[in-house]
Amino acid sequence: MDALIEKLKGQIIEQLNLAEVKPEDINPEAPLFGDGLGLDSIDALELIVLLEKYYGIKIQDPKDGKTIFQSVKTMAEYIKSQGKA
Amino acid sequence: MFINFKICIPKPNMIFASYNNIISPLGFTTEQNYRAVLNSEIAVKPTQLHFSNDAFCVGKINDELLEQHAVSIEKAHQHTRLEKLSILSIQDVLQQSGIQPQDDKLLVVYSTTKGNIDILENAYPNIDSKRVYLHQLTQHLQNHFQFKHQPVVLSNACISGILAIIMAQRWIQSGQFNHVIVCGGDILSEFTISGFKSFNALSTEPCKPFDANRTGINLGEAVSSILLTNQELLSSPYHTAIVAGASANDANHISGPSRNGDGLYQCLQTILQNQSLDGCGFISAHGTATPFNDEMESIAFDRSALNTIPVNSLKGYYGHTLGAAGVLETVLSLESLKHQTLIKSQGFDNIGVSGKISVIPQHTPATFSSFIKTASGFGGCNAAALFKKI
Amino acid sequence: MNTIISYAHIKHNQIAVNGKVVLHLPNKSYTEFLTEAYKSLQLSYPKFYKMDAQCKLAFLAMEFACKDNHFLTENDLSKTAIVFSNSSASLETDQVHQNSINDKQNYFPSPAVFVYTLPNITIGEIAIRHHITGENAFFVSPQFNGKLLTNYIHLLTQTNTEAVVGGWINSDNNTYEAFIFLVQNVENLNKNSIFKPLNQTSITNLYNQTSWMH
Incomplete structure (x- = not known):
């Protein structure tokens, strides 16, 4: 799981x-949207592209x-639940 | 002897919205289009396109029909699809009005978002790929028509069409030109379809502007042209002038409209300064049928105290025709004014926006003398114009 | 009188303000140049990194053009227009989007790319950054067209518009140029003033007269 979270952080930084x-700036449990990373509606759509x-x-x-x-962690959990990790 | 001066009184600064054309899946003339709309024919339907196995709900001009019409164009094989459509459309307006392309006081403004974008898909092995540049497209039209003045290209997202009409008014008002032909055109392409799909903005069904169950836009294609002129002799068939126009930016987000409709509200405030709303029959809204756009528009109309004025969106018939939309929708609105008939907002059943507006549920005979046209687009841009019968 | 109170010009890895080069970053790639130029401003505007090159160019030119004057505080920004132009519309980014859909096996159109496939997004980015909400227009012409820009800006200032950000912003296959000029009403313009009345000749001269470093 931790490896997946680290990988995801890198991919998010690149895709968005x-x-x-930096990867260490992203707390895997912190909300992705809202104040933290300043993500917007286009970023949300980009995350969909990232998963695909x-x-x-x-x-x-x-x-x-x-x-x-919601967070990098929930993303990682979702990927795992889809059997794609 | 009493002389009736009425017909000789010049109308200073009146800029008339005059002869026009629409080429769309619903016809090759304005009249054909207006009749089709009155019969509630809709252009958007599930369509198989060359690049995908999935059918998309789009409004596409029939290729064979286009080729039949294009037979009349000189060297038709040397033109792209959009160029053929544009030539036919501008030609129709020149013929109706009798204006010569070489007229020293004529300017052409071309409004488009993507121009010959199908060149990027290698659609034309025998056509110079440079014509993917918008100024090369209009240079090509220039070579065809030999206009005295180089056409101006305006590419301002979804407000291009109505903004070009507003510009035309300004240019004529300044005395530099007597006539401006605004031609707005965009074609369907994999480029725009894939892009809007990545935005999750495409509806799989005919779109439903302002409806509670709206799920997004349909893309369409059209070319529409209109003559703006200060010559009253050319003011038929509408005797209608553009009396005010403005654009404004939300300064909020590049793809999402302002939640409060700030930019559109600012446009409406500007055009309604010193203008009476007596006799205003309807607002031809942008009404793309995305959740955010329609919501934003309803709030802007409500904030502008326009909630008693009926509203329609023509996207339910044509889909979103991008750079053509503002021109096409203005032209149909002029027909609506001429025929004193409010056009039903196709696809609308139940109100699904929070701003108080009254969407036109059926084609309705009415007595009115003016209408408002609005548009909003990517980049946070908005525009609005007021047209009045003279 | 409509007066050019400041202008910035970007080309050849250099940024010039009012005709003089203020930043020169030789031997950098285009992308590196844009990033370094942004960093030199010491701003905190992470959205910059999300922009396509053409919007980055517009953004930088605007920052430099309004750095040492009061254009943004003196003028009513709801009556400030942005009138831009270029030759390639958004073709550079159009090609990026097209490449993402050419291969059906590797078909990932990106909304963050697609949104930049309209030239007037440059206007949107500047409007957002500086809260400028007046009129908009984006013209496409084969080369810098001082006549068209001047003509339309004068028409705008006869209506509701009080100040204008004008410009030429073109990023096309690594050939790039941005030229942004700020126009506002100045009464009793002194002959010796560094300000220039806006007309076709003055703007074309300013555009051509930047002394680039070699």
Whole structure:
């Protein structure tokens, strides 16, 4: 799980162009949206692309994103639950 | 002897919205389009496109029909799809108005978001790929028509069409031109379809602007042209002028509209300064049928105290035709004014926005003398214009 | 009178303000140049990194153009217009989006790319950064067209518009250039003033007269 979380952090930073953010700055349990990383609606859509591109997971209903993308940890758990980790 | 001066009184600064054309899946003339809309025909439907096994709900102009019409164009094989459509559309307006392309006082403004974007898909092995540049597209039109003045290209997302009409008014008002033909055009492409799909913005069903069950946009394609002129002799068939226009930016987000409709509200405040709303029949809204756009518009209309004025969106018929939308929707609104008929907002059943607005549920005969056209788009841009019967 | 009170020009890995080079970063790639130039401003605006190159160019030119004057505080930003132009619209980013859909086996169109496939996003980014909410227009012409820009800016200031950010912002296959000028009303312009009345000749001269370093 920890390895997956670390990998995800790197992928998020790259996919979302978070140039000034380092992996260690991201607390896996902290909310991804809201104040923390300053992510917006386009970033939420990019996370959907990320899951498909790197993990082959297609999110059919974007509303599911709300729960999946709460934090890096919930993302990792979701990937595991889909048997794609 | 009493002389009736009425017909000789010049109307200074009146800029008339005059002869026009719409080429869309619903027809190749404005009249065909208006009749189709009155019959509640809709252009958007599940369509198989060359690049995908999935059908998309889009409004596509029939290729064979286009080729039949394009036979009349000189060297038709040397033009892209959009160029053929644009030539036919501008040609129709020139013919109706009798204006010569070489007229020293004529300017053409071309409004588009993506122009010949299908060149990037290698759609034309025998056409110079440079025409993917928007100014090369208009240079090509220039070579065809030999306009006296180089056409101006405006590419300002989804407000391009109505903004080009507002610009036309300003240019004529300044005395530099007597006539401006605004031509707005965009075609369906894998480029835009894949992009809007990645935004999760595409509806799989015919779109439902302002409805509680709306699920996003349909893309469409069209080219529409309109003559703006200060010559009253050319003011038929509408005797309608553009009396005010404005654009504004939300300064909020590049893809999402302001939650409070700030930019659109600012546009409406500007155009309604010193203007009476007596006789205002309807607002032709942008109404893309995305959850956020329609919500934002309803709030902006409500904040502007326009909630008693009926609203429609024509996207339910055509889908979103991007750079053509503002022109096409203005032209149909002029027809609506001429025929004193409010056009039903296609796809609407139950209100699904929080701002108080009254969406037009059925084609309705009505007595009115003006209408408002609005648009909003990516980049936070908004525009609004007021048209009045003279 | 519509007066150019400041302008910034970016080209050849250099940034010039009012005709003089203030930053020169030779031997950097285009991308490195944009990033280094941004860092030199010591801002905290992480959105910068999300922009495509053309928006980064516009962003930087605007920062430099309004750095040492009161344009943003003196003018009513709800009556400040942004009028930009270029030759390639958004073709550079269009190609990136097109590449993401060319291969059906590797088909990942990105919303963060697609949103930049409209040239007026440059206007949107500047509007957001500086809260400028007036009129917008993005023209496309083969080269810098001082006549068109001047003409339309004068039309705007005859309506509700009081100040204008004008510009040429073009990023096309590693050929890039940004030229942003700030226009506001200045009464009784002194002959010796560094300010220039806006007209086709003055703006074209300013555009051509930047003394680039070799």
